[in-house]
Amino acid sequence: MADELKDVFSKKKKLKLMTHVLAGYPDLKTSQEWIMGLAESGADLIEIQIPFSDPLADGPTIMAANHLALKNGITPQKFFELAWSIKGAMTVPFIFMTYANIAYAMGMERFVSLSAESGASGLIMPDLPFDERNFDLFSCAKKYGLSVIPVVSAGISSSRLKKILNRTEGFLYITLRVGITGAVKRIEREGLEFIQRVREMTSLPLAAGFGISSEKHLDLLQGKVDMVVIGSHLIDLFHSSGLSAVLNFIKRCKARTRRDRTRSHTYHHGIGRLSQG
Amino acid sequence: MKRNKMKKQSPNSSHRYFGEYGGRFVPEMLIPALEEMERAYFFYKENRAFQQELDNLRRNYSGRPTPLYFAENLTELGRGCKIYLKLESLNHTGAHKINNVLGQALLAKKMGKTCVIAETGAGQHGLATAAVCAKLGLKCRIFMGEKDMKRQYPNVFFMRLSGAEIVPVKDGAKTLKDAVNAALKYWIEHLKDTHYLLGSALGPFPYPVMVRDFQSVIGSEVMEQLRKCEKRLPDVLVACVGGGSNSIGFFYPFLHNKDIELYAVEAGGRGPEKGENAIRFGKNPRTGIVQGYRSYFILDENGQVLPTHSVSAGLDYAGIGPELAYLYDTGRVCFDSVSDQEALSGFQILCREEGILPALESAHAVAYALKIAGNFSRKEIMVINISGRGEKDLFIAARELDAENWLKFLNEETENG
Numbered sequence: 001m002a003d004e005l006k007d008v009f010s011k012k013k014k015l016k017l018m019t020h021v022l023a024g025y026p027d028l029k030t031s032q033e034w035i036m037g038l039a040e041s042g043a044d045l046i047e048i049q050i051p052f053s054d055p056l057a058d059g060p061t062i063m064a065a066n067h068l069a070l071k072n073g074i075t076p077q078k079f080f081e082l083a084w085s086i087k088g089a090m091t092v093p094f095i096f097m098t099y100a101n102i103a104y105a106m107g108m109e110r111f112v113s114l115s116a117e118s119g120a121s122g123l124i125m126p127d128l129p130f131d132e133r134n135f136d137l138f139s140c141a142k143k144y145g146l147s148v149i150p151v152v153s154a155g156i157s158s159s160r161l162k163k164i165l166n167r168t169e170g171f172l173y174i175t176l177r178v179g180i181t182g183a184v185k186r187i188e189r190e191g192l193e194f195i196q197r198v199r200e201m202t203s204l205p206l207a208a209g210f211g212i213s214s215e216k217h218l219d220l221l222q223g224k225v226d227m228v229v230i231g232s233h234l235i236d237l238f239h240s241s242g243l244s245a246v247l248n249f250i251k252r253c254k255a256r257t258r259r260d261r262t263r264s265h266t267y268h269h270g271i272g273r274l275s276q277g
Numbered sequence: 278m279k280r281n282k283m284k285k286q287s288p289n290s291s292h293r294y295f296g297e298y299g300g301r302f303v304p305e306m307l308i309p310a311l312e313e314m315e316r317a318y319f320f321y322k323e324n325r326a327f328q329q330e331l332d333n334l335r336r337n338y339s340g341r342p343t344p345l346y347f348a349e350n351l352t353e354l355g356r357g358c359k360i361y362l363k364l365e366s367l368n369h370t371g372a373h374k375i376n377n378v379l380g381q382a383l384l385a386k387k388m389g390k391t392c393v394i395a396e397t398g399a400g401q402h403g404l405a406t407a408a409v410c411a412k413l414g415l416k417c418r419i420f421m422g423e424k425d426m427k428r429q430y431p432n433v434f435f436m437r438l439s440g441a442e443i444v445p446v447k448d449g450a451k452t453l454k455d456a457v458n459a460a461l462k463y464w465i466e467h468l469k470d471t472h473y474l475l476g477s478a479l480g481p482f483p484y485p486v487m488v489r490d491f492q493s494v495i496g497s498e499v500m501e502q503l504r505k506c507e508k509r510l511p512d513v514l515v516a517c518v519g520g521g522s523n524s525i526g527f528f529y530p531f532l533h534n535k536d537i538e539l540y541a542v543e544a545g546g547r548g549p550e551k552g553e554n555a556i557r558f559g560k561n562p563r564t565g566i567v568q569g570y571r572s573y574f575i576l577d578e579n580g581q582v583l584p585t586h587s588v589s590a591g592l593d594y595a596g597i598g599p600e601l602a603y604l605y606d607t608g609r610v611c612f613d614s615v616s617d618q619e620a621l622s623g624f625q626i627l628c629r630e631e632g633i634l635p636a637l638e639s640a641h642a643v644a645y646a647l648k649i650a651g652n653f654s655r656k657e658i659m660v661i662n663i664s665g666r667g668e669k670d671l672f673i674a675a676r677e678l679d680a681e682n683w684l685k686f687l688n689e690e691t692e693n694g
């Protein structure tokens with residue numbers, strides 16, 4: 001796996017922050033400021049999404065953002081230029097997330113090699129399962145020194161999960177809900193139980209995301225996973241209050257992860273109704 | 278016909294493909310649901326009681342077999358081969374869509390699902406789904422692009438009468454592709470109790486196989502019916518092609534007989550320019566991975582899906598089922614297109630010559646068939662699949678063909694309150 005990812009998880013035991021950003025949203029220049037700002041505000045790892053017209057795993061917030069970014073002219077080429085231009089200045093590692101068709105259109109291998117050249121440490125491709133013929137992203141990424149980050153959810157069979165774990169080198173991305181991306185009010189028991197199930201099967205670092213929208217959610221995940229992923233909520237914040245609100249939220253999250261862990265257990269806000277599992 | 282015996286998942290993914298096309302390109306969270314569906318489908322495919330139940334519904338609810346009708350006047354007009362029409366339009370709810378709906382809705386019940394969702398473009402698939410759900414006691418939610426709701430309003434009205442909830446889709450171009458996206462996403466959020474009843478032979482495996490099998494009743498009946506009345510097989514089959522369900526169901530039983538020519542007619546729209554048609558197999562066809570399957574799509578050079586246009590909502594879609602993609606590559610099926618205007622004249626011609634009102638989708642097949650009929654001899658037999666009937670296109674046809682009188686009627690209606 002990419003060494004930068006190893007480093008992310010080797011530092012201390014506190015909860016890490018992976019923050020999502022959509023390249024070209026609302027435009028290239030702002031998204032560049034956004035990325036740099038996330039790094040300065042305490043993100044440990046940045047997930048940069050390349051827009052696609054039909055983002056299957058994304059809820060209304062990120063889908064609308066994809067459409068706006070495309071309307072404002074983002075292309076994969078401009079995306080790689082952006083990545084290339086910031087990679088020297090980046091103080092934290094970053095990974096790329098996009099849908100299979102974007103990589104397919106430029107050639108899967110070319111996409112992977114360009115990603116590696118642009119400084120990415122890993123790739124997330126939510127609509128490319130590991131077992132589709134002719135599309136072995138894991139092997140291809142390995143050749144270029146990138147980690148593939150699989151996204152898994154409750155409901156997955158244990159045999160499938162084992163196969164995925166055997167291929168995974170960086171970390172595993174667990175969705176807290178079986179659903180599409182989008183901020184939610186609370187974290188349901190189903191997600192926490194699934195984390196437990198995965199934890200018992202692997203010593204890989206675990207990240208959890210989908211729906212995180214409050215610092216209080218972090219308390220709930222503290223000690224259960226190694227990293228949290230924050231996505232849609234940032235775009236919602238940007239929409240209502242601008243980039244500074246996004247960065248302030250990340251700063252608050254960062255501060256939260258530094259708190260004494262024993263105290264966090266007294267917080268019960270944001271915990272889903274346990275009967276709903 | 279080879280029988281597909283896939284009780285267990287095979288170790289590699291090739292059973293999910295037609296050549297290079299198909300697959301199951303979905304987020305991991307959808308895979309348990311698709312595997313459950315695959316197991317259920319291949320189990321019930323061999324289950325006699327299930328097949329009898331389906332057969333009973335086909336006969337007594339949908340009204341199958343649908344007629345194979347010798348169109349004497351159209352034959353005369355075509356100045357070539359003998360033309361038969363397969364009248365899928367005479368199915369209950371007015372189109373071939375119900376063939377697939379009956380199969381999948383029964384399957385949904387067997388899987389213990391209580392809710393069914395579906396996308397719809399022309400509203401025919403939505404209407405069939407709403408009707409069958411009403412009959413089988415399933416809760417029904419239909420996703421429909423806002424643009425399609427406007428242009429196919431009669432079907433919106435009838436779907437609601439059957440108790441379906443219509444969810445207007447406001448994303449993208451607000452047409453069929455956007456409705457598929459919305460339905461897929463809703464499904465991801467409601468996997469436990471909901472079956473996604475996809476309406477065409479596309480999407481992730483097992484849909485392309487399952488929908489094709491349920492629609493193959495069209496081709497099988499044609500074979501049987503022609504054997505009775507002509508004591509032979511057809512020479513040419515013509516069908517319109519949106520996602521591909523009516524065409525693949527019509528062609529499938531004849532695929533292995535290479536002497537039979539197969540034509541699939543795409544929506545030529547307003548012309549060859551970008552965004553003006555729904556031609557997947559134009560000058561530079563592109564392949565891609567969209568909405569869970571690998572196939573041909575209307576894409577830009579970066580892989581973004583482009584907007585489409587057709588006067589017929591059912592053909593206004595950027596993708597095509599993977600089996601047809603494969604049959605395009607092998608040359609087994611010949612793809613061509615007719616324009617909006619040609620389709621509208623096909624619509625009028627069939628009314629005028631045979632007193633049959635086809636859906637605007639099917640009118641594409643009629644228009645194209647008349648173009649090529651002269652290439653065949655009097656001894657040869659052509660069958661056109663009339664996939665649906667045209668009542669739903671009342672408002673489009675009225676505006677195009679009789680705007681003045683129609684407007685007068687509408688004004689009077691409004692004045693009368």
Ligand SMILES: Cc1ncc(COP(=O)(O)O)c(C=O)c1O
Nearest residue numbers: 401519520521522523591664665
């Ligand atoms: C009457 C009719 N014909 C054809 C189609 C096109 O779909 P397909 O290519 O799946 O048959 C539709 C779709 O809505 C339809 O309603």
